[in-house]
Each structure stands twice: as C-alpha cells, then as structure tokens.
Amino acid sequence: MFNNTAIQGNAFYSMDFNKIKYVSNGIFCVSNEGYIDEVYEEDHKDYDLIRFKYLKSGKLRILSDSEVMLPGFVDLHIHASQWPQAGTALDRPLETWLGEYTFPLESRFKDLVFANEVYLDVINTTLTHGTTTAMYFATVDRESSILLAGLCGESGQRGLVGKVVMDDPSSNSDFYRDASPEEAVYETEKFINEVLKIQNTYKQKIYPVVTPRFIPSCTPKALEGLGMLARKYDVHVQTHCSESDWAHQFVKEKYGVNDAKALDNFGLITEKTVIAHAPFLEPDDLKIIAGKKTSIAHSPLSNAYFANSVLPLKDFRSKGVNVGMATDISGGYSPSMYQSIRQAVISSRMLQEGVNPSLPRDERGRPCSSITINNAFYSATVAGGIALNLPIGKLEKGYSFDVQIINMENNIPRFYKEKNPEDLLHKILLLSESSNIKEVWVQGCRVK
Incomplete structure (x- = not known):
C-alpha cells in the first residue's frame, strides 16, 4: 500500500532552539491521515527504490530548485x-x-x-x-x-x-x-x-x-x-x-x-x-x-x-x-x-x-x-x-504534514549560491512576502 502522496524537494525545519535541519531533495511520504510516514534523504539506502515506486504510481510531486518547504x-x-x-x-x-x-x-x-x-x-x-x-x-x-x-x-x-x-x-x-x-x-x-x-x-x-x-x-x-x-x-x-x-x-x-x-x-x-x-x-x-x-x-x-x-x-x-x-x-x-x-x-x-x-x-x-x-x-x-500538545511544527516522521511551499523567484535575490543552507533560510524568513508562498498544506491537504 502506498501513502496518499509524496513530495520530493528541499526543506528546512528546526531541530531545536538553535539548530536548523536542511533536507536536500528529500522524499516526504504522507499518509492518508495527513501525517508524515517517512522522510527519505538522498543518502538513504532505499531512496532510489522509493522514488521509482512513487513515480510509477503517479503519486510523486517533485518541487523545482526554486521551491523550498517550511513547516506551517x-x-x-x-x-x-x-x-x-x-x-x-x-x-x-x-x-x-x-x-x-x-x-x-x-x-x-x-x-x-x-x-x-x-x-x-x-x-x-x-x-x-x-x-x-x-x-x-x-x-x-x-x-x-x-x-x-x-x-x-x-x-x-x-x-x-x-x-x-x-x-x-x-x-x-x-x-x-x-x-x-x-x-x-x-x-x-x-x-x-x-x-x-x-x-x-x-x-x-x-x-x-x-x-x-x-x-x-x-x-x-x-x-x-x-x-x-x-x-x-x-x-x-x-x-x-x-x-x-x-x-x-x-x-x-x-x-x-x-x-x-x-x-x-x-x-x-x-x-x-x-x-x-x-x-x-x-x-x-x-x-x-x-x-x-x-x-x-x-x-x-x-x-x-x-x-x-x-x-x-x-x-x-x-x-x-x-x-x-x-x-x-x-x-x-x-x-x-x-x-x-x-x-x-x-x-x-x-x-x-x-x-x-x-x-x-x-x-x-x-x-x-x-x-x-x-x-x-x-x-x-x-x-x-x-x-x-500537538504533533505539529516539524517535518519529521509522526508529525502532521503542515507545510508552506516557498517560491524563491520573487523578492529573494539569488545571484550566487549562498555559503550554506542556513544563509538561504535566513533570506527566506527575512525577505518573503505572502506572494512567495505558493502553496499551503494542512494535515496532508492542500488548502492554498
């Protein structure tokens, strides 16, 4: 049985008060109930297999390089x-x-x-x-x-x-x-x-x-x-x-x-x-x-x-x-x-x-x-x-799939590759307007 959907793309979320987690081209598998069942990063041994299966089933959404996921x-x-x-x-x-x-x-x-x-x-x-x-x-x-x-x-x-x-x-x-x-x-x-x-x-x-x-x-x-x-x-x-x-x-x-x-x-x-x-x-x-x-x-x-x-x-x-x-x-x-x-x-x-x-x-x-x-x-x-007291706020297994997909093509200057992913996140947080928020998902459902 496949999950409801899967989204492949880059993402940021907080691991703790100080540390940011950057997921490069991860595959986020979302259950029918709207929770994250699994996150496959590129170095996972089953990454290619999972990606192929979701592609074959027509259930894989692939984000562009100019898009990134943040928690809602x-x-x-x-x-x-x-x-x-x-x-x-x-x-x-x-x-x-x-x-x-x-x-x-x-x-x-x-x-x-x-x-x-x-x-x-x-x-x-x-x-x-x-x-x-x-x-x-x-x-x-x-x-x-x-x-x-x-x-x-x-x-x-x-x-x-x-x-x-x-x-x-x-x-x-x-x-x-x-x-x-x-x-x-x-x-x-x-x-x-x-x-x-x-x-x-x-x-x-x-x-x-x-x-x-x-x-x-x-x-x-x-x-x-x-x-x-x-x-x-x-x-x-x-x-x-x-x-x-x-x-x-x-x-x-x-x-x-x-x-x-x-x-x-x-x-x-x-x-x-x-x-x-x-x-x-x-x-x-x-x-x-x-x-x-x-x-x-x-x-x-x-x-x-x-x-x-x-x-x-x-x-x-x-x-x-x-x-x-x-x-x-x-x-x-x-x-x-x-x-x-x-x-x-x-x-x-x-x-x-x-x-x-x-x-x-x-x-x-x-x-x-x-x-x-x-x-x-x-x-x-x-x-x-x-x-x-709710499983929200992170993009990890067991959490609700609540995300905003940010389009970085407007308002965010990208003339060169940032020194590290954290610098890019800071640009997004400090420069984004509502027009940068391309999609919003709550509990696995797209609401914008």
Whole structure:
C-alpha cells in the first residue's frame, strides 16, 4: 500500500532552539491521515527504490530548485474579531483603543452575516501568510464563536477557538460583556460541547478553548467556573497575563498575588494553557509556569505598541518556560508570522543593547537577551506545537504534514549560491512576502 502522496524537494525545519535541519531533495511520504510516514534523504539506502515506486504510481510531486518547504506557522494568539481594525489607532492610548475601537467592534459579532464575512477573511488571510494552526480569541457571543470554529474546519486551518469571557460589570461596558458569572460559565460550557460535536468532522480537527479575556475583566466566580470546565473537559486555556504595568499591578492589588499565581489558584494554569504577552512575569511566576508546562505566546509587535516592554524570551527559556510566537491581531498590525519573527529578533537586540543613548553603553541594556533568526523560527513552529500538545511544527516522521511551499523567484535575490543552507533560510524568513508562498498544506491537504 502506498501513502496518499509524496513530495520530493528541499526543506528546512528546526531541530531545536538553535539548530536548523536542511533536507536536500528529500522524499516526504504522507499518509492518508495527513501525517508524515517517512522522510527519505538522498543518502538513504532505499531512496532510489522509493522514488521509482512513487513515480510509477503517479503519486510523486517533485518541487523545482526554486521551491523550498517550511513547516506551517503556529500563531498562538489572534483576536479574529479584531481583524477589521488591523492597522488602526495603534498610536492611541490602550484605554482609547479598547473603549472606542475594539469593544464596539467586537460587540457587532452577534450579527452572524458580519461575523461570517470577517472570520472567513481572517482565516483565508492567515492561511495565505503560511499560518496552518491558529489560536483564536472570538467574542463573548457564543453563536458567532461556534461559527468561527466551523469556518476554520471548512477552510482547512487547524483552529483553536475560544468564546471570550468578560463578566465583571465594574470593568466592562454594559453593551459588551457576559450578563453574569453564571451565564459566562454556562455559555462557555455550551460552546465547548458544540465544538466538540463537530471536532472530528474535519481532518485537521478544531478545538474549543476556555478563554477568560484577562483577570481584570472577570469576576472570581467566573474564573473559578472556567477552571472547573478546563479540568472537566481537558481543553486548552488561553488568556492575557502580566501584559502591562497596569494589568500586573491590578491583579496584585485585588488578589495579593501576581497573575500567574491567581490563574493557577483558579485552575487555569495547565500544560494546555497559553498565556499571551507576559513580559512582566516575575521569578516566582516563572516557576509556576515552568512547573505546569504552561506556554507563553510572544507577541513582539503588540508588545511594542501596548506593553511598553520587550519579552526577555531567552531568559524565560533558561528558566524552563516554552515560548511560542503570535501576531496578536490587531494589537499587532500584521497577519504575517514572518513579521513577528523579524520583530522578535529586532526587539531582543534592542533589549540587549538598550535604547537610551544618553546612558553609558554597559548600562543601557539587558545582557544576553538577543535571539537569533533560528531561535525565532523555532518559536514560530516547534514551540507552538509544544504549547498546544500537538504533533505539529516539524517535518519529521509522526508529525502532521503542515507545510508552506516557498517560491524563491520573487523578492529573494539569488545571484550566487549562498555559503550554506542556513544563509538561504535566513533570506527566506527575512525577505518573503505572502506572494512567495505558493502553496499551503494542512494535515496532508492542500488548502492554498
């Protein structure tokens, strides 16, 4: 029996945080279920035999020398409902951006016609930019949140979707919030069950996510109920955590502990939890997160606009914390994980070297903070799979065949052969636009 298909070509993926694997003219055998059954490199003893058999069966796709495969990106934090305002009002204060732009926009998603139009567009746009797995915040509205999950499934994207909870009347406007903690928990449980009913309808699957917006927007009763649901259904959890000075201090004053400890007390810090931003985590917070195998969604673009800080990614990793990557539409303006990779590297260098030229050089920055392009590529792929407890992010046996096929004929100068394959990968990551992404595959199916 032959596998569903095989693709022969050059490919890159991360072996670990620092090392890149380059596969030259490999044959990637994909099962009917959409997983990589085997990878045959040119020096494999059966390479010629396997290639002949696939050619004879008509199931071998051969990429050109100007094409290369990369793993699909894993975007760990996107507000799908904020897509219409991407690139808008990022020069305004956060409270203005939320109160005058974001919450009025999110409240419109009770209109399923509007929701359908927006959600289809954000899914198609992120797929076009190479994002094969996305963890989405929807809105407080259950029906349109279920709609988003279904649209992910139908479009071929692996979507993890959360109905947002924000029930505290002292922190949220009457026009946009859950009516009570009881309703917030009831609607979330109903949402979870509705998504689980259709989860296996789609080859790549879709997943419900317990989603308190963040502690300041939720009552203790709602947070406690959401923690119970996360345990009951063993589902993913997502929230914002220690995103800004204000949010970090708010939780300290209300609960007497930091965000991470408070979330843990409510049962919301698990190995399936992804906390967005988190630049203000303290040493004790990192111990909790590392111990529970909770991951961080690093959002370098939005951190620059609204967190007024840079996540010390390298330091957090040294404490045992897994850090993935995110676009954070629309606090981040771009739907492209390529932009997040680039900004993550830039921000880390600014953190290390410092930005105030009036200070002496050895006093400006935070030593040993700079990350490499290899580090950022790992965070956008392998670390995302680790965060979600899913076999994604690598092009190895047993992993889902989630790939983007890059055409290097445009935007990427090729006047001579690079000194090594890694130099070529860096060119691709730093220069590619969506127009370079020729095809996108999710779970063995071509979706672009």
